[in-house]
Amino acid sequence: MSQERTAVRERAEAVLRRLAGDEARLREDQWRAIEALVVEHRRVLCVQRTGWGKSAVYFIATALLRGNGAAVGPTVIVSPLLALMRNQVEAAARAGIRARTINSANLDEWDEIAAEIAAGTVDVLLISPERLNNPDFRDNVLPRLAATTGLLVVDEAHCVSDWGHDFRPDYRRLRTFLAGLPAGTPVLATTATANERVTHDVAEQLSTDDGSAALVLRGTLDRESLRLAVIDLPGAAHRLGWLAAHLEELPGSGIVYTLTVAAAAETAEFLRSRGYPVAVYTGQAEDADRRAAEQDLLDNKIKALVATSALGMGFDKPDLGFVVHLGAPPSPIAYYQQVGRAGRAVAHAEVVLLPGVEDAAIWRYFASLAFPPEEQVRAVLAALSTERPLSTQALEPIVDLRRARLEMMLKVLDVDGAVRRVRGGWLATGQPWRYDTARLERVAAARVAEQEAMREYARTTGCRLEYLRRCLDDPDATACGRCDRCAGPQFSPEVPASVLAAAQAFLGRPGVDVPPKKLWPTGLAAVGVPLKGRIPAEEQAWPGRVVGRLSDLGWGARLRGLVGPDAPDAPIPDDVAAAVIEVLKAWAHGDDRWPQRPEAVVAIGSRRRPALVGSLAERIASVGRLPLLGVVEPSGGAQDGPRGNSAQRVRARHDAFAVPAALAAALPELTGPVLLVDDLIDSGWTMTLVARELRRHGAPAVLPLALAMAG
Incomplete structure (x- = not known):
């Protein structure tokens, strides 16, 4: 030298x-x-x-x-x-x-x-x-x-x-x-x-x-302090119960990863009910709350930080003692990155994966947010001018993409030179641009292969760390001698009956609040929809309820089986009907009880699940001894199927629901709210628009009720 x-x-x-x-x-x-x-x-x-x-x-x-x-x-x-x-x-x-x-x-x-x-x-x-x-x-x-x-x-x-x-x-x-x-x-x-x-x-x-x-x-990707394990359990209650029963055994403080924001909130709430000091960290939390949660973990004031992948990069706690996953990430590489937070300055750290049958459905949802098809990209380029910028919000009524996906696409186009971000929005550059179909298909295929590799990680009979290192092409990958495949299981899969019962009761609680919409999406006037600004108070729905979210640990799987894209149409099952009645009882008598008891039931007509929605409305009317006033059906011009963003949903449905004459005549006679029933609240705009029609025809108030909420 x-x-x-x-x-x-x-x-x-x-x-x-x-x-x-x-x-x-x-x-x-x-x-x-x-x-x-x-x-x-x-x-x-x-x-x-x-x-x-x-x-x-x-x-x-x-x-x-x-x-x-x-x-x-x-x-x-x-x-x-x-x-x-x-x-x-x-x-x-x-x-x-x-x-x-x-x-x-x-x-x-x-x-x-x-x-x-x-x-x-x-x-x-x-x-x-x-x-x-x-x-x-x-x-x-x-x-x-x-x-x-x-x-x-x-x-x-x-x-x-x-x-x-x-x-x-x-x-x-x-x-x-x-x-x-x-x-x-x-x-x-x-x-x-x-x-x-x-x-x-x-x-x-x-x-x-x-x-x-x-x-x-x-360099080598070995992590000598990590001891990896996978525990295969029957369902969400067993996984949550296992975590509550074994969290105290895990060394020091650590991270519990979940795949969704809803699961993070549920997990933290249950662990707190079992006496554990935990905090929540998700991308939807305020920055001040995330910083406080990080600091509490750094200071060992909490046993665990329950987090989504928003905590995946950048968190530095060298003495982190464990990482547990409730649900598997969609790739071994992402998993290695997250578990790598543990064991940096301690002799050993525990890494436990508790995979769930619902993991694949969540992976499919996130995969659906990939780069859009060429026709949608071309529609954006055609809508943009080289002189007058359009904001993302102004593009939403024109292009059927959710805002996050639309913004991601625009950023890629910007880097490719086809558009340019300026004050006020986006401009077209006029430069030629090619849709790289072959590369996008190869990337999509790689994502599918990664998901299968993650399934194989859970199934493998060989060393788990060696498997992860090979997924990252580490040429020096060898058996670690520490994981549950090399050294035998460290933890029992058993969940004490009392803890399992508590987890089942917790996850079995039905009822999630649905806040009402108060503002119309921006840019509707540009596509001929005469709605803008604040929704008048006299046309708004009241806060609503659903049995659960499709992403919930407890009710999610049951509800996906009823309202998922491949679910058959059938009358409402007795157990779900009973849960609806429990939601109504809690709604009537809880701290945020109805200002007035519902006076009648109205259903939203469904082309995909008429038997489910119809039987749900009839069951509620019968149990509550309320008149079923009728069904608000979508007109022939209504467009079925999910829409990408709020502006597109309102554009497709703003004049698509007609109140039947008999129902319209009955509404002004009411003195109390109408209970408006549907199967699924996705964006919330169908409920909002139908409630608006009912209010405009004389309904004093509208209480939305559905089986499930997306997200």
Whole structure:
């Protein structure tokens, strides 16, 4: 090693000691990455297991690059989560590095931070990938930032690849950032979860214009502290009961992952009822609540954080003692990434998977949110002008896509150069664009293969960790000697009868509130629908109820069997009818009881399940001794089937329901609410529109009631 490189290594080791303690020493791959960045000014991709020390590489490289009087500009770290940003700022401070963040939560600090960067007092700037395509940031901040960046770091780089398990279109905007970097600017991309195909894809995107390839440093994915197990249980109540019975046995504090927001809420509520201190973390929670939940886990104030995949990246608790999954993620790679949060600084950590029969249905739902078919993409491009921008909300009445899927598609088109995000929305660029059918089909096929691999993980008779490592193409994968296949089961599948009974009772409770719609979707006037703004109070429904959500741990499977897309039409079963009656009783006598008792029943006509809805309305009317006034049928012009977004649903149904003459004549005679009955509340717009018609024909109030709610 030359004297220059020896000196650089000595300085690197000194920074590491400040960062991680006096006993810390650089691993050879860590030093090779630092050497490539600081001495050779190369582009590097590090594919290394969680806990290997990827952040140490870029903090040390930053300290060395900026060590000579800040000779180069700040390091820019593109980081996917605010939680990760907060951890990074704290870690940087330990190394004597001043880090700042630019994100949606600190807009009022942007000018101050820009001034600090210009003054050379910021060593590290953390930004989210979403910020890269904010029009103001992209046009005004990004070019100057790229021109002065001393080191670019792309954290969780598997998100760059649409082959990856957690592809994010905003990451593709990094192409613009890379293109704006001065020649010789070092770049580091890091991830713990990339197989060979994803690694090749990311490395290819890191290649320079002159063809120089990125240096790929790929290490072993063994996790010597993890002890993996799978416990196959009969149903949701057994899984929830097992967790409640065994949670105390699990070491320290940890994470319980669920596949849906509803399941996270249910799981946390049941665990609290059994005396466990737990918190909830989902993408729907407020940022302040998520931060408080993270901190409680970091401080060991709670036994577990019950979370969705929103906690998948960026949470850093080295002494995390366990990870339990209630339901399997859709790929072994995603699973490895989530369980990798555990056991980073403890001798052993428990990893338990409790798969469910409903997992596949949830996987199918998330797979349905993939890139849309070509005709829908072309419809968006045709609707956009090159001069007058349209907002996402304005596009919704034109294109039948849910907002999240529409925004994802627009971001991909933006990166491909077909559209451009500006103030006020999106513009077409007029550039030719090709729908890459072959690639999208290959990605979809890869997703299906990943799901089958996840099923095989649960079934395998061989070492579980070896199986996961092979899924990530780890050439050194060998049997771990610790998992339930190598060393035998650590936990009994038995659930005490009393705990199982409690879980069954908890999951068997029917009743979920349904808030009423109060605002019409935007942009309806552009497609000839004369509705906008607030729904008048005299046309709104009251808050409603359903037996349960389709994603519920308890009622979900039963309800999917009645109202799912492949469910046959049949009269309502006695057990579900009994649950409906329990919902009505609780609704009548609970804390949020009816302001007035219903005076009559009206059904919404169903083309797919007339026997189910009709028998439900008749049963309610009979038990409640209420008159069944009639059925509001969809007209011949009504469009069946799910619609992609709220604007499309309202557009398709706003004038599709006619109140029969006899029913219209009876409504003004009522003094109390109408109980409006349907099988499924998906978006809630059918209920809203039918309730509006009933109110306009004289109904004093409308109480929506359905068997199930989507989501």
